[in-house]
Amino acid sequence: DCGPVLVPESELPIELPEYVQTTGNPLAESAAFVETTCPECGAPAERETDTMDTFVDSSWYFLRFLSPHRDDAPFDSERANDWLPVDVYVGGEEHAVLHLLYIRFFTRALADVGLLDVREPVRQLINQGTVLHSGEKMSKTKGNVVSPHEYGAETTRLFVLSAAHPEQDFEWTARSVSTAYDLQQQLFGMTQSFVERAAVRDERESHDEYVAREVDRTVAAVTDHYERFRFHRAVSEIRTLADLLGQYREYDTPNEQVYRRGLRVLARLVAPMAPFLGEEMWNLLRGDGPVTTARWPEPESTVDRYDVERSLVETLRDDVREICDVAGIQDPARIEVVLAPDWKFEVREVVRDSDDTEAVVGTIMDDESMRAIGEPVQQYATTLQSERRELQPVLSPADELAVLRRAAWLLGDEFDAEVTVRQADDTGESATKADPGKPALYIE
Numbered sequence: 001d002c003g004p005v006l007v008p009e010s011e012l013p014i015e016l017p018e019y020v021q022t023t024g025n026p027l028a029e030s031a032a033f034v035e036t037t038c039p040e041c042g043a044p045a046e047r048e049t050d051t052m053d054t055f056v057d058s059s060w061y062f063l064r065f066l067s068p069h070r071d072d073a074p075f076d077s078e079r080a081n082d083w084l085p086v087d088v089y090v091g092g093e094e095h096a097v098l099h100l101l102y103i104r105f106f107t108r109a110l111a112d113v114g115l116l117d118v119r120e121p122v123r124q125l126i127n128q129g130t131v132l133h134s135g136e137k138m139s140k141t142k143g144n145v146v147s148p149h150e151y152g153a154e155t156t157r158l159f160v161l162s163a164a165h166p167e168q169d170f171e172w173t174a175r176s177v178s179t180a181y182d183l184q185q186q187l188f189g190m191t192q193s194f195v196e197r198a199a200v201r202d203e204r205e206s207h208d209e210y211v212a213r214e215v216d217r218t219v220a221a222v223t224d225h226y227e228r229f230r231f232h233r234a235v236s237e238i239r240t241l242a243d244l245l246g247q248y249r250e251y252d253t254p255n256e257q258v259y260r261r262g263l264r265v266l267a268r269l270v271a272p273m274a275p276f277l278g279e280e281m282w283n284l285l286r287g288d289g290p291v292t293t294a295r296w297p298e299p300e301s302t303v304d305r306y307d308v309e310r311s312l313v314e315t316l317r318d319d320v321r322e323i324c325d326v327a328g329i330q331d332p333a334r335i336e337v338v339l340a341p342d343w344k345f346e347v348r349e350v351v352r353d354s355d356d357t358e359a360v361v362g363t364i365m366d367d368e369s370m371r372a373i374g375e376p377v378q379q380y381a382t383t384l385q386s387e388r389r390e391l392q393p394v395l396s397p398a399d400e401l402a403v404l405r406r407a408a409w410l411l412g413d414e415f416d417a418e419v420t421v422r423q424a425d426d427t428g429e430s431a432t433k434a435d436p437g438k439p440a441l442y443i444e
């Protein structure tokens, strides 16, 4: 007759029955739980069996995780205010409309009652994609699952991370799994063979500097990819550096310092995705302590323009291949790489920085040294002016020359040719042909 009545605080907590065998609501099946007396009038009464759903707990567990040992409160408000919001929430998109809505709702309600300062629980959401098999989502009911132990946890993890951006779905194929496996074998094999029987060299030559710079660039690129959750691109960078180190060691006895550092960097960079492999490599290379607590590698020299340096070298190699192809040169004996003269870099700089496209050619020709070169400057400035908006960034002439000299061994190795790198005179054929970022090439 009293209607719904609260259990007095002194009687809390009400302990749940230990075990009830039922297919329905277990509480409703337990007479010991259901049958009770009314706290107000003492008459027979029934307990409510429709208690809180799991979504209630999953809406604030992240707050409890911050202070799991507190037994006098659900969570520590001060600590929660210090830690929240969560930096990144990783979950499937099926959570987007229910669970993620609830955690926002709960957080706001808790803030309204004064238990939190934060009103938004999560800063960034990443919905991971689905692994497909034969075009369909893997599921136990469809029976199209692949069990990770067929390949091992480490290979499976590396493959899944390397297959696609975490937000994209991707297809599970045995071939792409074996690509991940091959990378593991490659990294471990090159570390082991280096430690066991490496002939090494002490002096540093220009091709050693190229590899040292590539190690720096890989560190910068992989660090950036990790920070943006582009694990597939991190793997691709790691693979590229491993291939380069392999080529370097084949080309010449490697410089001990450069090669060892390259391997140590690879161990450190791969460890978040393949911790066992990273640890084995690190141990073989006598790194201090476990790789997981080792300092994250840092570039030894400035790498803020590494993308420009890389594309310069890539374009050069593509151009040589294309020229050989088009001209039908099977086996070039000599490759001459000729950098644009300084004045072309200067003109380019002025055009890129100018607002007034009309006056820029005149401004350039006002300069006495430019006037001394004359006609070629005027022509080049006029051409550039019309392409002003599409001009890609280039290095300084000194940097471009240095990068090309360090990279020359790659052409020598690939084409088995003698490679020279020089800068063009101010006028003449090479000065006309070569542009900043795109040197002239003579192949015979």
Ligand SMILES: [Zn+2]
Binding pocket: 001, 002, 003, 038, 039, 040, 041, 042, 043
């Ligand atoms: Zn009553």
